[in-house]
Amino acid sequence: xxxxxxEKKYRVGIVSDSHNYVSKQMLDVLKxxxxxxxxxxxxxxxxxxxxxxxxxxxxxxxxSDRDPWAYRIAKRQLFxxxxxxxxxxxxxxxxxxxxxxxxxxIHGHTHRYSEEVFRGRLWLNPGSCGSxxxxxxxxxxxxxxxxxxxxxxxxxxxx
Numbered sequence: 001x002x003x004x005x006x007e008k009k010y011r012v013g014i015v016s017d018s019h020n021y022v023s024k025q026m027l028d029v030l031k032x033x034x035x036x037x038x039x040x041x042x043x044x045x046x047x048x049x050x051x052x053x054x055x056x057x058x059x060x061x062x063x064s065d066r067d068p069w070a071y072r073i074a075k076r077q078l079f080x081x082x083x084x085x086x087x088x089x090x091x092x093x094x095x096x097x098x099x100x101x102x103x104x105x106i107h108g109h110t111h112r113y114s115e116e117v118f119r120g121r122l123w124l125n126p127g128s129c130g131s132x133x134x135x136x137x138x139x140x141x142x143x144x145x146x147x148x149x150x151x152x153x154x155x156x157x158x159x
Contacts, residue, residue, distance in 0.1 A: 009145040010034045010082045013054070014126045016090070016108025017041045019064065021130030022050050023158045026139055030054045033141065035081055039108035039126070040090030045069045062090040062108065078102065082144035092123065104149070113138050113153060122149075129156060 013030045016039035027050070030036050036054045040062025048069070051057055061073040077088045078098055087102035089095050091109040099105055104122045112134045113127035127138035137159035141152045 007082065007146050009143055012037060012081060012142040012144065014106060014124065014140040014142060015039070015051075015129040016106075016126050017062070017111050017128035018043070018047055018051075018130035019128070020044050020047055021159065022047055023129065023137070023156050025154075025156050025158045026129050027054075029139065029141060029154060037086070037088060037106055039088055039106050041065060041108060041131075042070075058086075058088060060088050060090050082149075083147040084144060084149065092125075115151060115153075124151070126153075130159060132159060 011033045012035045013033035014037045019041055020043040035056045036051055038051055038059045040060045041064040042048045043064050058077050058079060059073055060077050061070050061075050075094055076098060079086050084103045085101055086104050086106060087095060087098050088106040092107040095105055102121060107125050110125060111128035111132060114125040116123045126140040129137055129139045137156040139154050143150045
């Protein structure tokens with residue numbers, strides 16, 4: 001009898017627009033993740049160092065990341081997790097033609113949570129984890145296994 005081996009399940013913490021703020025609740029969630037994605041506007045290197053401490057970390061530069069350390073950070077990142085190809089940008093308008101290579105596009109900038117499948121591709125904005133403008137601060141935990149994903153939006157109560 002032939003059995004397909006299940007792939008490992010990956011837990012991915014997704015945040016954006018921390019704007020020099022890191023909540024304890026968010027850090028507690030990120031501790032449980034295999035990967036951490038930050039879609040820009042970290043704002044300070046001190047805060048960036050806190051994110052770097054958690055698992056495999058991907059970051060893109062946001063419009064508020066202006067200090068000299070920030071100019072070494074790419075505006076776009078294309079990478080794979082669990083067989084899915086991610087494109088991460090701060091402003092979705094910066095996705096360009098790379099979007100054609102992605103299964104999932106992660107973006108921030110608007111400080112507003114959104115989740116939409118458009119032309120077969122997920123566009124996901126986790127909202128702002130540190131500077132909410134519209135409602136509550138939020139983040140996302142995505143679980144990936146066998147090229148399938150589930151999304152959990154988490155409201156951050158301590159922001």
